Amino acid sequence: MKIDILKIKLSELETFVQSKTFKQFEVAPISMLRVQSYKNNPHGLPDDVVLYAGLIENRLVAFRTLFAGLVQTENRTQRFGWCSGNWVHPDFRRKGFSEQLLSEAFIDWNGKLMFTNYAPNSEKLYFKTGKFSVVHQFQGFRGYLFPKTTKLISFATKNWFTKFVFSIIDSLIFAFTLVRTWFYRSGSDADISFEVLTLPDAACYDSLSSNPVRYSFNRGETELRWIFKFPWITENNPIEAERYPFSLYANDFKYYSVKVFDKNELAGFFIFSVRGGHLKTLFFNLPGRFDQAVAGFLKQFSINQKIEVVTVYNSGVARQLFSQKFPFLRAKKYGQKIYSSFEIKNQQNHHFQDGDGDVIFT
Template sequence: MELTKIRLQDLEAFGRSERFRTFDTKPISLARIQSYLNNPHAEPSDVVLYLLHEENKLIAFRTVFAARLMNQSKRFAWLSGNWVHPGHRRQGYSKKLLDEALKDWDERLMFTNYAPASLQLYLKTKQFQTVYLDHGTRFYFYFKSRKVLAERHPKLDFLLPVLDLFIRLAASFTHLLFRPLRVRHFSMKESALPDETCLTMAESKKDSYLFARGRRELEWILNYPWISLTDDQFVHNYPFLSFAGQFKYRTIKIFQEEKLIGFIVVLLRDGHMRTVHLQLPYDSMRIAARFLIRVAVKNKVESLTVLNPKLAHEVRKRPNPFLFHKKIEHGIYSSFPVSAAMRKIQDGEGDFIFS
């Protein structure tokens, strides 16, 4: 079995190589390659892809990308994308690639947005500690029961079409009754991406956040997402999402009288909306929640995910047509000492904002 490390300077060529073509399972998509290449914090010598393979059979892979903490010159890497062939699991290959990444990145790795089972595996290594842990909320509206219940209750599969009909009727009824209240002295405007005024605001406020996300970071992220609306070649041979029927960012700009006081970037993918960037004064969360609800309702979303605890609380308190909601955990973990004291955390840290 061979270990291969791909550096950023070789990544694009690897994506065009014969080895990449012959792998039945692809270790990275072309959209991710372009995103990694345009990362403003990346350096050509960065190791960004780890492979374990036997000739042309891929056994395991791990991808990482460079980032920087506020006021720190030394970089770290976000863990993002880890896969082991089903026939080779529980043999330590994932841990082997993790150890290689720790070595190459001077023990400076972080991760977020992992499934509970994966999270426990990482924490059992004793190499990661909690940087941030809080809870957001997921609100359900025109959701599909199969996505929520099928895996947990497979015996109810035959009832799901009937349940979906009732859900749609219930959501349509609450939607019909919902009348958003006029917000005096405040207004909102929607656009696709943050405009110059929004980017300037993000740049001026970035020092308040643990992970610096100013103008250049936002321009990189929003212009190089990991999901394609046209390229579906990786749907069946890449273990992570790379294609969607609907994928777009929307910017909700909030004004007091005529002055911009903040904005929210939401990601809408196949009916599911989530907040991925908030640039809001703390005392404007109540107003922002009303406008966020309006946008979600207008798009008839299946679900709305809000990780910021204050904004999620305000959405729960405001009149809304959502059928129910549940608490979801938002954690960030690091292999090196990080203090989040006095620094704010964005909703879409790590790889959460890209897909």
């Protein structure tokens, strides 16, 4: 079955979301926050096709969104499209609609697409096309500190009885973990100290510009300022959240930027987010010799803030967390992959960040 495909360029996006066509869709194919983010993307161009809408008799049955990124390959910079946001109406799944939209995007972006932060079914779709291969595999860590079964087990909230039972279980887990944390000692280095900010300050950006490390996706001061100025998640529940099928609203979503000092000298910084009790590291501009200190900081922060789950993709910090798993109740290896439809040469000479792709936004 074929669908009619509506393509919206970056230069047309803001007008499109105000149109009668957009407002008549049962499901919104893009949020207003993402519109502003895409519009202000420092790597976006007016003719970039950033939204593909699949229609049957003017009914939206599928959509796909993309935003422009840069990647280092050999000694040059390559523009490409990050795949972010792929949806098909439940009544029209397994009909090839998502693949049709992807094929159009592949043509419009000259065969230069990448994706990460995927659901299992989306990964299978990309595999099926035969166009994508892995360019990086994160060897990360996921630890459970104050976990809630009502979030981790699907049937825990099935009815009032299961909610009651699992809420008691959660209370017992919380009490048990709390007692365990009383015995945790970070063993921190007296020469190393931390300063917690909401967003990176001028000193952070200065350290970033003076760092000779090459990041694969060219995320420097310009990109970070764009990301933080135009977020995808809001703590104010918008009306459109009912229509948009992806991340848009969270009652607690915060970024943290942590400056690391060695004998009172700024050594670098790292960034993480906390959303709904889940801590995720996103960006590191810090020498590897501080991995142990960062791991200790994350543990202590998680204890103080009663964090439920901690996810770290940075391999050095992850190794430190695995070497000393206490006080986590459970720890496991965790890490997604970054896929590309085109060859990335000399990627071994570049560094990948935990928040690459759209991870840092969500």
